[in-house]
Amino acid sequence: MKLPAFAAFVLAAALTGPGASADGLSVTDAWSRSTPPGARVGAVYFTLRNDTKKSDRLLKLSTPVAEQAEVHRTEVLDGIARMREVAVLHVDAGQTIVLEPGGMHLMLVGLRQPLVAGTSYDLDLLFEVAGPRKISVEVRAP
Numbered sequence: 001m002k003l004p005a006f007a008a009f010v011l012a013a014a015l016t017g018p019g020a021s022a023d024g025l026s027v028t029d030a031w032s033r034s035t036p037p038g039a040r041v042g043a044v045y046f047t048l049r050n051d052t053k054k055s056d057r058l059l060k061l062s063t064p065v066a067e068q069a070e071v072h073r074t075e076v077l078d079g080i081a082r083m084r085e086v087a088v089l090h091v092d093a094g095q096t097i098v099l100e101p102g103g104m105h106l107m108l109v110g111l112r113q114p115l116v117a118g119t120s121y122d123l124d125l126l127f128e129v130a131g132p133r134k135i136s137v138e139v140r141a142p
């Protein structure tokens with residue numbers, strides 16, 4: 001549901017004015033690839049934009065569809081791609097971070113249900129400065 005989230009963001013920005021820190025952090029274009037039945041992991045991609053004057057960081061992540069969600073980055077060493085957990089996801093003031101295939105992503109570990117193309121699910125994020133964000137993740141066909 002991109003439009004309502006965006007509308008809420010615009011409304012909050014209009015109410016609080018420029019330079020407001022709490023609402024100038026946005027998470028948009030969240031999506032996952034669909035997963036085959038029985039898959040235990042999935043990945044989430046989105047764009048994180050910090051339009052505030054304060055750096056922020058992601059403290060907590062959770063979703064009803066998986067036991068755990070972690071931040072990963074992909075590294076290619078000797079031609080082999082490996083994923084490593086990112087201890088803390090920082091987003092500087094004014095910075096935009098794009099989580100995308102082959103790069104940084106959220107890993108859903110212990111999927112409770114397959115991610116089915118055409119559906120969506122909730123993801124809860126908690127930022128140190130901006131506070132909680134609930135986003136809807138769109139599942140797309142591979």
Ligand SMILES: [Cu+2]
Pocket residue numbers: 072073083105106107
């Ligand atoms: Cu991963």
